[in-house]
Amino acid sequence: MITILAGGTGSVKLVRGLASVSKDITVICNVGDNIWLYGLYVCPDIDTVTYGLACLLDEKRGWGIKGDTFSFVDQMKRMGRPAWFGLGDRDLATHVYRTEMLRRGKSLTEVTIALAKTLGATSKILPATDDEVETVISTPRGEMHLQEFWVKRGARPAVTGVAFRGADRARPGRQVVEVIKKSERIIIAPANPVSSIGPMLAIGGLRRELVRAKERVVAVSPIIGSRPVSGPAAKYMKAAGLEVSPAGVASYYKEVAGSLVIAKTDWKMAGRIEQFGMEAARADIIMTGPRGEARLARYLAGKARN
Ligand code: GDP
Secondary structure, X not given: OEXXXXXXXXXXXXXXXXXHHOOOEEEEEOOOOOEEEOOEEEOHHHHHHHHHHOOOEOOOOOOOEOOOOOHHHHHHHXXXXXXXXXXXXXXXXXXXXXXXXXXXXXXXHHHHHHHXXXXXXXXXXXXXXXXXXXXXXXXOOEEEEHXXXXXXXXXXXXXXXXXXXXXXXXXXXXXXXXXXXXXXXXXXXXOOHHHHHHHHHOOHHHHHHHHHHHHHEEEEOOEEOOEEOOOOHHHHHHHOOOOOOHHHHHHHHOOOOOEEEEEHHHHHHHHHHHOOOOEEEEEOOOOOHHHHHHHHHHHHHHHHHO
């Protein structure tokens, strides 16, 4: 069994690749970017992974359902309501379904499993916790929810800090702990280290399980050279006092991962990664299209058998 810790747009590629090469994978998803909007509970990373595994994901945007329309948010705008978050009309059904079940007393784990089944996702998806954890970005204009920083403000403000509200009280889901204990390999997807994996590592009970499993945990670097493959990871890493490089990623994961897979072009960095007590493995870590996703997945699944 392989478990993968995932964020959203970067992670979903490897999640899909692994699902194409192995039947027995479980995805543990970030919940720090979840947000209440219009009375609905929206879980962007869980939805990206669910849509990705159900062949529903809009590949161009990297989020939402392909071919979706946006009449709901357009109408909200006309009615003078804030409408900065892109909620597609079909996507909206997911949030209504989820919120209805939560209000009936189901846990986020139960809802996530049910939604994945209903939508046709091919692997098990679990939220890291059933408790609410919120990633908060500090800027010179004050604190704001990660989604407000990223979507509403277009990631423009300077970032002075990143915090995970509620993480100190949150407990990992029961099934999350079980799969980490049982898995022959736990993969940390190429994800935003601070904003996608950070909220999970901030949950004490989850972090402890990973520390125990460390020799079975392999992370894939989202940074090549001194740049992320895409997105705002550099801003968050700098704010967290990390060097923007595979070595910076290693320093962040050193207690929870036994090895880090880096790009072949970053081989000079291997020595610095090993100084953190981690093995540095080199592979082609850019995933372009299903073939690239499956190639990296096969490499990682192979590591799981060794
Ligand atoms: P988010 O929730 O949308 O931020 O998505 P994730 O946390 O899942 O992933 C974002 C990270 O994935 C970014 O830091 C990218 O640099 C990284 N990324 C995206 N595509 C790739 C890829 O093909 N290979 C690698 N190694 N990293 C990638």
